[in-house]
Amino acid sequence: MIRYALACEHGHEFEGWFSASTDFDDQKGRGLLECPMCGTREVRKQIMAPAVAGTKRNSPDLPPQARAVMMEALSKVRRHVEENFDNVGDAFAAEARAIHEGRSEDRGIYGQATPLEVKALVEDGVPVAPMPPEPPKKTEVN
Known part of the structure; x- marks a missing residue:
């Protein structure tokens, strides 16, 4: 990358x-x-110096405005998926593979899969991506 x-x-x-x-x-x-x-x-x-691996982590936090914009965008993506894709629950890996191989209707799906299932899907060329996290509830925000 x-x-x-x-x-x-x-x-x-x-x-x-x-x-x-x-x-x-x-x-x-x-x-x-x-x-x-x-x-x-x-x-x-932009002009950028090459990254050199080191022992310290010097990754500054995002400015609050940028973080808010990013979280709002992720929330919109999540809402779109939940409203327009089929939730197949823990059958996600099997259904994603079936769609990829043409054994099931081609459609957007979401659900749960184990890390091993995801790794196998990726290795086999099945397109998958993690769902954006749920936004924090107002009561959980500082």
């Missing part, structure tokens, strides 16, 4: 992770990149 420091035309700075160095240009050319804070598609790479 390659991490790029990105910025939008409005000066918002954020990171992007790509499988290969050509993926940024490809996704930008197809209009798939957008700023997570304002939604503009005018995104560019």
Whole structure:
């Protein structure tokens, strides 16, 4: 994975992770990149020093505004999945594999799977992704 420091035309700075160095240009050319804070598609790479592995973790926390925007976006994704996909519960791995192999109706699903089941699906090329976490309840927030 390659991490790029990105910025939008409005000066918002954020990171992007790509499988290969050509993926940024490809996704930008197809209009798939957008700023997570304002939604503009005018995104560019910034100059970035190479990451050097060390023993200390120097990862600053996100600014509160960026964290709020990210959490809201994740909540929207989760709501969309829950409202539009079939919940197959703990049969997720078997159903995902059946859909991938054409033995079951092609549709969006979600549910639960063990880490070993997920690993096997990924190794076999079955597209899976984790669900965004549930947003904290108002009573649980400081």
